[in-house]
Amino acid sequence: MENAIEVVNLTHRYGKQIVYEDLSFTVKQGRIFGLLGKNGVGKTTLIKILMGFLRPTSGRCRVLGENSYNLSPAARTKIGLLFEGHLAYEFMTIAQIEKFYSMQYPGWKRDMYYRLVDKLDLPHNHKIKNMSCGQRSQVVLGLIFAQNPELMILDDYSMGLDAGYRRLFLDYLIDYVKGGARTVFVTSHIIQDLEKLVDDVIFLDRGGDILQTSLSEFMSAFKQFRFKNNGFGDRVHKDHIIKNFDITKSTVSLYSFEPEEAVLRHLNKNGIEVTALEQVPMSLEDAFIGLTGKY
Amino acid sequence: MLASILYKEWLKIRPYLAIVFLFNAAVLVYLFIDLRHLFAIEHAEMIWYWAFQIGTLHYAHIKYLLPITGVIIGAAQFVPEMIGHRFRLSLHLPVRSDALVLWSGLIGLLAVGIIGVLDALSLYAIIGIFFPSEAAESALLTALPWLFAGPVTYLGTALVTMEPRLVRKLVYIAVSGGFLWLFYQSNDYESYNRVLWKLALLALLSVPSLILPAYRYRNASS
Numbered sequence: 001m002e003n004a005i006e007v008v009n010l011t012h013r014y015g016k017q018i019v020y021e022d023l024s025f026t027v028k029q030g031r032i033f034g035l036l037g038k039n040g041v042g043k044t045t046l047i048k049i050l051m052g053f054l055r056p057t058s059g060r061c062r063v064l065g066e067n068s069y070n071l072s073p074a075a076r077t078k079i080g081l082l083f084e085g086h087l088a089y090e091f092m093t094i095a096q097i098e099k100f101y102s103m104q105y106p107g108w109k110r111d112m113y114y115r116l117v118d119k120l121d122l123p124h125n126h127k128i129k130n131m132s133c134g135q136r137s138q139v140v141l142g143l144i145f146a147q148n149p150e151l152m153i154l155d156d157y158s159m160g161l162d163a164g165y166r167r168l169f170l171d172y173l174i175d176y177v178k179g180g181a182r183t184v185f186v187t188s189h190i191i192q193d194l195e196k197l198v199d200d201v202i203f204l205d206r207g208g209d210i211l212q213t214s215l216s217e218f219m220s221a222f223k224q225f226r227f228k229n230n231g232f233g234d235r236v237h238k239d240h241i242i243k244n245f246d247i248t249k250s251t252v253s254l255y256s257f258e259p260e261e262a263v264l265r266h267l268n269k270n271g272i273e274v275t276a277l278e279q280v281p282m283s284l285e286d287a288f289i290g291l292t293g294k295y
Numbered sequence: 296m297l298a299s300i301l302y303k304e305w306l307k308i309r310p311y312l313a314i315v316f317l318f319n320a321a322v323l324v325y326l327f328i329d330l331r332h333l334f335a336i337e338h339a340e341m342i343w344y345w346a347f348q349i350g351t352l353h354y355a356h357i358k359y360l361l362p363i364t365g366v367i368i369g370a371a372q373f374v375p376e377m378i379g380h381r382f383r384l385s386l387h388l389p390v391r392s393d394a395l396v397l398w399s400g401l402i403g404l405l406a407v408g409i410i411g412v413l414d415a416l417s418l419y420a421i422i423g424i425f426f427p428s429e430a431a432e433s434a435l436l437t438a439l440p441w442l443f444a445g446p447v448t449y450l451g452t453a454l455v456t457m458e459p460r461l462v463r464k465l466v467y468i469a470v471s472g473g474f475l476w477l478f479y480q481s482n483d484y485e486s487y488n489r490v491l492w493k494l495a496l497l498a499l500l501s502v503p504s505l506i507l508p509a510y511r512y513r514n515a516s517s
Contacts, residue, residue: 053383053513077389087384091307091375100306103299104388 003062004029004151004183005050010059012045018207019045023059025202025212032177032184034194034215037204038292043187044084046204047155050185051081064151077105080149084156086137090129094122094139098146105147113146116172119165133160141169145176151183152176158190166190170197195284203291211291215284222287225254225263225277241266244290253280255290296390297398304372304402311371312406315364319410323417326356330425346430350483354418354434361414361445362475365407369452372403377456386513396509400453400502407449411442433484440487443495444478447471450501457508467508474498 005027012019019042027033037043048054049061052069061068066075089097094117102108120135128136137160144152152173158166170193176182188194194201201218203211211218222243229252236245236252241263244255256263260277267274282290330353333342345351376382386392418438423431451471458464477494481487487494 051387053386055514073389073391076387079387081387083380083383085379087379087381089303089375089381089384092303096306100299100303103302104296104390 002029003027004064005033005185006060006062007050008060010049010056010061012042012049012054012056012059021207023210025210027183027185027200029183030177030181031199032173032197033186034198034201035185035187035204036191036194036201036288036292037187041204041206043204044155047084047153047185047187050153051079078150080144080147080152082140082144082152082154082157084159086133086140086160088128088136088140088143090127090136093125093127095124097128097139097143101143101147107148109146109148112148113142116142116145116168119168134162134165137161138165145172150181151185154184154186154188156187156189158188158193166193173197191285191288192283201284203288205292219282219284219287221257222282222291223256223260224280224282224286224290225256225260226251226280227254227274227277228252230273235270235272236267244293246290253290255287296394299388300390300395300398301402304399307372307375308368308403308406311367315367315410319360319364319414322356322360323414323421326354326418327421327424329353329356330421334425346426352437352482352484354422354438355482357414357418357438358441358479359444361407361411361442362448364410365445365447365449366452368403368406369449370456372399373453373456382457382509382512386509392509392513393506396457396505397503400450400505403449403453404446404502407445411445415439415442436485436488436491437483439491440478440494443491443498444475447475447478447498447501450498450505451475453505454508457505457512459508459512463508463511474501 003026005025007023007025010023011021023046035043035046045054049056050063050068052071055069063071064075064078066072071079089100092100098110098113098117102110117139120131120138122131122135128139131139137157141157144154157169161169173184174197177184186194186198195215198215200212200214213221229247229250234247236242236247236254238244241258242254242256246253254263254277258266260279264274264277333353342353346353376385385395388395415435415438419431419435422434426434448471451467451474454467454471455464458467474497478487
């Protein structure tokens with residue numbers, strides 16, 4: 001099995017509202033995939049479909065070779081799932097929740113759980129309902145690592161985590177992937193974290209338009225150019241060359257997958273008299289905003 | 296798998312089990328005190344006349360005891376699962392979801408059943424202190440429909456709590472309420488003797504219905 005996740009021609013609607021139409025992508029085993037998109041594009045809906053909590057309107061979705069809507073218990077043993085908001089059984093204590101999950105998963109790594117959770121410096125009889133959001137998230141992430149799954153699906157893992165623990169978690173995650181044919185499918189609002197983490201990215205836009213690429217390819221192909229706003233700024237518009245733009249009083253910023261010469265030629269052809277473009281280095285977050293827009 | 300489900304359900308029920316146990320015990324102690332008071336202030340032949348000629352029930356205190364217990368145990372088990380959509384955690388466990396829900400339900404029914412048996416034994420013992428053993432047996436048979444109403448309210452609470460859609464919740468409340476009503480149609484001694492086991496079987500057959508709201512929850516978790 002080469003692909004951990006296969007989505008083919010997936011269409012999903014809420015009533016008349018189309019969330020995706022003919023969405024297709026694959027997640028190869030052993031890779032870390034980042035799913036990026038603005039609020040409301042359907043990231044959580046996609047994860048619900050992947051985990052069988054939602055039946056798609058049409059299309060095929062397979063996770064670890066099985067239909068996502070009908071995952072067998074054996075397949076679920078191999079999938080570590082982090083729900084948005086770090087859901088946990090709040091009536092349990094730190095020790096009780098570990099005991100409960102350890103009975104469910106044969107490859108349970110108790111030490112891994114306590115290595116992460118003991119950093120909270122809380123007694124093991126501390127109830128989860130009495131924890132802060134950040135503390136609870138640490139417990140939940142500890143449980144997922146202890147499960148030692150083949151595939152991790154993490155829906156906004158960074159929610160509620162402080163910078164230090166986020167860094168610690170990323171270190172653990174990278175070690176986890178190095179440990180064998182492990183796959184991670186992750187969404188996060190902290191895009192700079194993903195820059196250090198992911199091998200591949202999927203940019204999801206409203207209506208299910210996607211761009212799937214490796215991070216390195218994307219970062220080298222997608223460019224930001226800037227020129228002085230000499231009064232031609234209002235002639236700039238999105239098209240097959242210019243993916244997005246941002247205009248201030250003094251400068252015009254353009255985002256494109258084309259090389260500088262092609263962009264310059266395109267601008268001149270559209271009556272925008274520019275003699276030179278300045279290429280601006282971008283972080284993944286800059287590139288994400290450049291591709292999807294600020295709003 | 297069963298051990299882990301049992302463990303989780305035990306953790307949820309445990310604090311409420313103590314409360315319902317004390318509640319049941321308090322009502323039974325009150326029944327004992329009430330009967331003792333009755334025998335202290337009235338002639339025995341008058342009590343006999345009330346009980347066996349007029350048909351006054353001297354133990355109606357326990358009429359709604361187990362149905363209330365069923366609601367509390369059902370809520371203790373299923374409300375924490377539904378708050379914040381935590382039921383999705385359970386549905387992601389490496390267990391068949393129908394087996395998960397059925398085992399959870401059977402564990403809850405077992406808890407209600409144990410309290411019901413304790414109630415029945417206590418009633419038999421208390422009535423046996425003041426009346427002949429035939430009267431104690433008769434009290435047990437008279438009270439059995441009220442005790443069987445406990446699992447009915449438990450199942451109704453579980454169904455209503457798990458069901459994601461309000462309209463269906465109302466339908467489940469109506470169906471469970473109607474079923475419950477069947478157990479309270481008569482105040483006469485042993486009036487359910489001929490239909491009791493049929494009603495109990497019907498209640499038992501409704502156990503698999505727990506799978507339906509769980510299945511619907513999975514589909515409606517969006």
